[in-house]
Amino acid sequence: MSPDSTNPAAKPPLMSMPPVERFTPLTPHLAISPTVSVVVPAMNEAENLPHVFATLPQWIHEIVLVDGNSVDDTVAVAKKLRPNIRVVTQTGKGKGDALAAGFAACTGDIIVMIDADGSTDGREIIQFVGALVTGADFVKGSRYATGGGSDDLTFTRTFGNKMLTGLVNRIYGTQYSDLCYGYNAFWARHLDVLNVDCPGFEVETLMNIRAAKAGLKIQEVPSHERCRIHGESNLRAVRDGLRVLRTIIKEWRTRPAAMFPEPQAATAAADQGAA
Numbered sequence: 098m099s100p101d102s103t104n105p106a107a108k109p110p111l112m113s114m115p116p117v118e119r120f121t122p123l124t125p126h127l128a129i130s131p132t133v134s135v136v137v138p139a140m141n142e143a144e145n146l147p148h149v150f151a152t153l154p155q156w157i158h159e160i161v162l163v164d165g166n167s168v169d170d171t172v173a174v175a176k177k178l179r180p181n182i183r184v185v186t187q188t189g190k191g192k193g194d195a196l197a198a199g200f201a202a203c204t205g206d207i208i209v210m211i212d213a214d215g216s217t218d219g220r221e222i223i224q225f226v227g228a229l230v231t232g233a234d235f236v237k238g239s240r241y242a243t244g245g246g247s248d249d250l251t252f253t254r255t256f257g258n259k260m261l262t263g264l265v266n267r268i269y270g271t272q273y274s275d276l277c278y279g280y281n282a283f284w285a286r287h288l289d290v291l292n293v294d295c296p297g298f299e300v301e302t303l304m305n306i307r308a309a310k311a312g313l314k315i316q317e318v319p320s321h322e323r324c325r326i327h328g329e330s331n332l333r334a335v336r337d338g339l340r341v342l343r344t345i346i347k348e349w350r351t352r353p354a355a356m357f358p359e360p361q362a363a364t365a366a367a368d369q370g371a372a
């Protein structure tokens with residue numbers, strides 16, 4: 098028996114480290130061994146891609162662009178900007194469908210989802226990755242966290258997002274500050290529990306709820322959302338807000354019983370304990 102095994106104050110042994118050549122430097126002070134895939138859903142975003150790609154760090158392992166059957170030059174521009182980009186053409190419709198296809202194509206250990214309209218800044222990816230490599234399972238960008246913000250939130254969207262965020266927090270005991278925001282990152286090994294299987298803009302809500310249901314360690318990082326640079330939004334606040342609400346209700350109905358014990362179940366368990 099080693100002397101430490103009897104000492105309760107002994108430090109846990111160091112985890113084994115990957116070989117040094119597996120590490121990619123992110124800054125002069127930080128190197129990581131996991132690889133990072135960035136998934137970019139894009140529908141008619143040719144004019145915005147140069148701005149978006151210019152913000153992506155050099156150290157990412159791959160960009161997976163999911164084309165929503167664009168009628169502009171989205172795919173050609175993407176390939177011209179990044180000849181080694183991986184392009185997936187979605188078979189269904191909607192942002193959720195696009196992300197599911199993109200996630201399935203990723204080969205990295207970490208997956209970051211970022212928009213193609215210039216509203217999300219690739220220079221923030223390091224914060225998401227930093228949170229993941231220091232212990233988080235699922236990292237959410239938040240426009241409401243200190244240091245975050247938005248140039249693009251209307252009154253309707255702010256009101257709807259607050260209501261929906263409050264509802265999810267109440268049901269799932271989460272502490273989300275920004276439910277309906279599309280800048281998130283997670284370990285690819287959690288794809289099974291996130292199980293993205295919805296078509297539309299409710300996708301972020303679905304992922305946030307399933308991360309909570311699965312007991313993943315969730316962390317928020319501040320993010321600043323800018324206005325889309327060119328083109329028009331595909332989101333319709335009321336239509337998509339209702340889709341989000343339906344998703345919350347559907348996920349609540351299919352929640353695992355163990356996570357939210359019914360009052361009767363709790364009482365029965367107490368009775369059994371007393372007997």
Ligand SMILES: Nc1nc2c(ncn2[C@@H]2O[C@H](COP(=O)(O)OP(=O)(O)OP(=O)(O)O)[C@@H](O)[C@H]2O)c(=O)[nH]1
Binds near residue numbers: 142164187192195
């Ligand atoms: N592949 C694909 N991408 C989509 C689809 N719908 C939206 N997107 C992309 O998803 C990202 C977010 O869509 P936006 O239309 O900007 O919606 P939003 O960011 O919620 O709304 P705004 O703040 O108004 O821009 C953008 O990169 C879109 O090009 C789709 O059906 N297929």
Ligand SMILES: [Mg+2]
Binds near residue numbers: 212214216325330
């Ligand atoms: Mg947008």
